[in-house]
Amino acid sequence: MNIVFFLFDRITALDAIGPYEVLSRLPGARIDFVGAARGDVRTDNKFLRLGVDRTFDEVTAADILVVPGGFGTRALETDERALQWIRDIDRTTRVTASVCTGSLVLGAAGLLRGRRATTHWARLQRLTEFGAIPVSERVVRDGKIATAAGVAAGIDFGLTLALELAGREVAEAIQLGIEYDPAPPVDAGSPRRAAPAIVDAVLARLAARDRAEPVAI
C-alpha cells in the first residue's frame, strides 16, 4: 500500500501528520512525502520544517494520495505543474483525498466537478468555484474522492479509511495505539457549537490574514 502525502510551503502540519500517524500503521503501508523539489518545506507559521524526500518526477503512482491544507494552498490553485501531477497521480489511485483546504487544490485540478466535498468550515462555499457540492460533514466520500473538514478532521479521515481498507479490528487497534480518545477541555470545535463571538473572532483573524497576504488565503 503506497500512500503519498503532498508537501508544500505554508502547509498546516497537523493536516498531514494526523492522517499520516493513522495510515502509517496500516499493515504493509509505505509512506512517501512528495513535493516539487527535494529538501524541506516550511509550515504556515514558519516554525517547522518538514522533509520532502521524493519529487513529482520520481512518484508517478499511488494507492492513496493525500493533499493537506494550509495557507499555501492558494498558490497551488494556479500552480499548473502541481495540479497536473495531482491529476496524473489521481488516475492511478484507489483513493484520492484531502484535508482542510487541500480540497480546494483537488478542485482546482478539476477533480471535484459535480462531486460532494468538504473543507475547513470557513472556506466551505469556495468549493462551488470548482463545481463541487459543499457538504458540512467531518469526512465526505464521493466515489474514490475523500475530503475531510478542517485540520484535526484528518485524524477521523485516517481512521475512516483504515476501517474501509483494513477492517474494524485494525482500525480499533490503531485508535488504541495512538490513544485517540479525545477529551478536549472546551467544546467549540465546530461553528455549530461555538458561541457566535468565537466564530466571528476566527473569521476576523482569517480575514485579516487574507488582507495582509492576499495571495495566501
Place this chain on the structure above:
Amino acid sequence: MNIVFFLFDRITALDAIGPYEVLSRLPGARIDFVGAARGDVRTDNKFLRLGVDRTFDEVTAADILVVPGGFGTRALETDERALQWIRDIDRTTRVTASVCTGSLVLGAAGLLRGRRATTHWARLQRLTEFGAIPVSERVVRDGKIATAAGVAAGIDFGLTLALELAGREVAEAIQLGIEYDPAPPVDAGSPRRAAPAIVDAVLARLAARDRAEPVAI
C-alpha cells in the same frame, strides 16, 4: 512566549505536532524545535523527516518545554547530555510537559520524583521506575509538570494549557480554528473501552517490537 519542542530520532510525529498546532496559535507564541544537532530527525517508522533548527547549546531557557514520545525515548533515558539539557531548561520554565513516553524521559531526568504523572496506557507502570505516581488520566498536572497520555492526547494537553495560559475565548477560538470536533468512526481509543482482544493485539505488537529492538521500547 517561548515554546520549545525537543526533537529526537524515532520520535512519534503526532506527539509533537498535535500540541504544536494548538500552542503555535497562542498570542505571541514563538516555537523552536530543538535537538542534539542541527539537521533532521526521522520518525519512528522512518517515513518522515522533521527539521531541527536549534541545538541544546543555542537554547538555554523556555517558557514551555514539551518532550514528545516515541520509540526513541528509550535511548534518551540514558542520554546524559539530553537529560542535563532538560534539567537545565526545566529550571527556567513556567510549564515542563511531555506527551506519551516523553514522560519517561522527564522521569529519567529526575523531574517526576513523588509527582503524579501519566504516559501511554501500555507504559503506565514504567513511571514507578522513576519514583512517579502513575495516573490514568488524559492530562495530569502536578506543580509545573504537565504530562499527557499517548500520542493524540497531546492535542487535549495543548488546549488545556491554552485554556490555563490564555483563557477560555482563546482556547475556544483555537479549537474552532483547527476544527477539533472529534468524530472517530470507531470507539476504542482507551483500554477501558476497547475490546480485550484489541488491547491484547496492541500489547502483542509492542512486545514483538521490544523483542526485535530491545533498546527501543
